[in-house]
Amino acid sequence: MQSRWLSMWLGAAVALTRGLIPATIATLKDEWPRPRFSSYHEFLGQTLGIVGFGSIGRVVAKKAHAFRLQCVAYDPMLSVDAVELDGFSVPLITLNALLSSSDTVSLHLPFLPETKNLFNASTLDQMTEGACLVNRGRGGIVDELALAEHLRSGRIGGAAIDVFLAEPAKDLNHFVGIENLILTPHTAGVTHESNERVSQMIADNP
Template sequence: MRIVISEFMDEAAVERLRARHEVLYDPALADEAQRLHAIAGEADALIVRNRTQVRGDLVAALARCRIVGRLGVGLDNIDVAACEARGIRVAPATGANALSVAEYVIGTAMLLLRGVYLSTEQVAAGTWPRAALSNGRELNGKTLGLVGFGSIGQLTARLARALGMQVVAYDAMLAADAPAFSASGVQPMALEPLLAAADVVSLHLPLVASTRGLMHAERIAAMKPGAVLVNTSRGGIVDEAGLARALREGRLGGAALDVFDTEPLPAQEHFAGCPNLVLTPHVAGVTRESNERVSDVIATLVLEALH
């Protein structure tokens, strides 16, 4: 049987697959849709990350495919219903990159609240901006507001509470008495009060019709003055231009965006010169360790599906 891998995967997991099946491993395929479509008909399994668009003509070309393995958890690049209608199982690596995302959230929240870590050039040049950088804030005692309280949100809450944060959470899919809240020591809260109360707001949502544009300019304006926003979930949830304006106007204390409405992100004038802004290229869930875990999980699921 033949396995096609269109984006990067841990080599040890690729070798596990090669030991049992023919494998075409070419991370460039994600950007070569025509070539991918041409070979899709020979694939018994397809393994992707977030850039390969498994929909439309590509799904139609998967004539004998049994499984699409997703090296991650988000499924907005995969037409799950169309795959299932053709008898193709869609298998995400649920939970395998949760720790990487949770650590990213906590790490960037600390960086943004403290606000001192971009002074290297000034200090090295002989400037001594000690007075200007002496008003940073500690994480301990602050309130973390989680918008979305699935497995990643719950793990982020545990890390935050271990550092002395208070944690509140909003999840449209969970009742206020859901065991997830009490088990994590997290207070459930409606979205608007959460935004007004949280010193750090972290988004953990899928991109669906009800979440697209959820953090529009008015909601960003309703956040606690000086709060910071972290988005590791999906682009399209945050109004990027509205966020940039809030940073420039000093209404927000900082922001970290790992995901964008268009990826790769083209040059954006509205981000130029924004204070206390961290932009990363969709890597919150990608570390050496998480890549090993995610790849191993998907290799196992693919091998099970092919036997």
């Protein structure tokens, strides 16, 4: 069940890497900037940095491995050098090393005092230039104002955010006008099928 939201995660990561949203906007404006979009990258073979390597982070790694992504992970609760997963190994490295080597960074952390605004301006500065950030874990881990600034400057290539510190999210004007950005209202696991499954579970357990 945990992996059913991965299609949304994967779709967002691919869309950011290939610049599909800016390409759509440009095409609707009657532009045809093919040279600009030749600067975007293929998704296969990229390096994925997974921040938080519990059960969800490991599911992400398994699916990413199937797409030939190179996975590295950071988890302050783990003291091993690597984790073996179904025939492949995921190195556990420092957060700084992960940020500087990953094309996409995916967050799967709980919201704690220690993780509040963990991804602030200083942390975002350590990411590979043009890298993408995906947060479907918990709101409050990413400093939204700092992220907006880094997206506008191009320092961060794109972001997909599904969770916010306060939900329903309001006052997101700092993101207005940013093209390579996906904002969703905490719906990574919400589908017609998931609603049917929940209804069936309730019916089976009155």
